[in-house]
Amino acid sequence: MKILLVHCDYIEYEGKKKAIKTAEEMDTEKKRVEECLVVFTSAEDGDDRAIVDKTVESIKDVAGQVKANRIVVYPFVHLSSNPSKPVVALDFVKLIEEALKKDYEVHRSPFGWYKAFELKCKGHPLSELSREIRPGQEEKKKKQTRGKIILDRRNLPPTDHRILGDELGIFHLSDDIGSGLPLWLPNGETLRNTLIKFMREMEEKYGYKYVSTPHIVKGTMYEKTGHLPYYKDSMYAPIDIEGEDYYLKPMNCPHHHVIYNKMVKSYRDLPLRLAEPGMTYRNELSGVTYGLIRVKGFTQNDSHIYVTPEQLKAEFIKVLQLFKEVYEIVQIKDYWYRLSLPDFKNNPDKFTGDPKEWEHACEEIRAAMKEFGTKFVEESGEAAFYGPKIDVQIKNTLGKEETIATSQVDIVVPKRLGMYYMDADDKKKAPIVIHRAILGSFERTIAYLLEQTEGKLPTWLAPVQVKIVSITERNVDMVKEIFEKLFENGIRTDVDIRSNTVEYKIREAEVQKIPYIVVIGDKEKEAGTLAVRKRGQKKVEFGVKPEKFIDDVIQEIKEKR
């Protein structure tokens, strides 16, 4: 809405001729109004009732300032380069007129006519004013974020990964980025990537092939796999690309299945083990995201193993072996297995496919568990829609049970996608897929690692493995020299050569839970040795030769992982 306000001695106007078909039928005789505020109005495209109210307020404001109690409302489309439709504009003019009538003597010129007019402006500073009334900015302001996320720490133990994650510079949540979308800080990314590299080494040792797949995928893929009805709620709204729906992937399976189709022709190609640290996105409800344990975008330590029915049990045992080996090294403790089976009696609709194949799959993995000798609990109704699974369960610092990892048998989707291999008997057969994530998601695993270790990560995982501290400025050269040596040997090292007391620097390094603190003072400089303090140990080892220290650290990293 645009308005022009003119405080006049008088105005004279008369309607001459209709300018538009929908011109108002009213008295168009010549009128003269003395001592008045003339309000030329032009409603614009997009104006609404709220704008009309604001316009009235604005007119009242000016009328009050110039002390006018007589107002002439004068429709004047030429104020705007983007006028609204005449019907709307007339409606608004009438609304303004009505609203003003409560407090003022109001006159109005006809709408939709060519008009002749003459007026005498008073010429004082407030006698000519124009106003543009636009939609308020309140709505925009409402959406402003604070830019940070305040954690309510009062009832959290200091070993909660959200507190440790902040103190150790692992991750950061910002309201500007969005809840459930963690940013990995340098220390955190070092940790995350160390785990990713470690898993890759382990998996390649076990015969896995690494692949890489894009983050979005056509919606038609999920229609084919049958995931859509089961998964739509936890998927983000599709992105329209040239008229086609694409989804952020909530899982990596379909991508890997397409790779299977490209690679596998014969039973001789099986088992095929595809692996990827695959980033997936799930639309989590606002009340459930927290820290790194429940997030909206996360990296699965994902793999799909394609097998013949005969290979299922043996392959499953290999998966269990990998679980055990990895968990021992990474030191995930106090976990247990849950065998999640279907509940055909009470909830048959949740599970699809051939009951005989379900039975086979359930029997095989139960047998695999027994043969491998792992204890487990069975729970019916917890299976996936496409097959039975085992989940690795763990308790968080608050004692709540969570699933940290999973391995699922899929007897449904391969058939649905028409995946096959030529068997030895010259018949096309559908493979069985074992979906498995040993470390589940790296996000969740890192959360539990932080909590279980109280932030005292083993040296091979620690983002900073060694901190070198100088005592005085005289020792800075040697600090730099030792740093270079450690760096060349691939040891992640920080230096602290600030002019603080040794006590201060030691305290800071201990708070950061760095495995080794190396102190260099005049004595060390003279002897060419190091004073080494292990994390949490007050006893300091003096006179350590740099070469020995480096060897020891490298040896520890080798042994403990």
Added chain:
RNA sequence: GCCACCGUAGCUCAACUGGCAGAGCAUUGGUUUUGUAAACCAAAGGUUGGGGGUUCAACUCCUCCCGGUGGCUCCA
């Protein structure tokens, strides 16, 4: 998403019944050159999560939104 509680400086917390927003740590600038968990001085740091309301006066009361915590549901 639902129910309950909560939101003050980067962090931990003060601020009486509604009455001038304040410390410690961290940061920055100086001083200090230190021997294994906190040297000294100074400065800077805020639209009290945001909008609206009540009031002479709002961190404080009301209301809507945003965010967090616990639980439910769901999940890796």
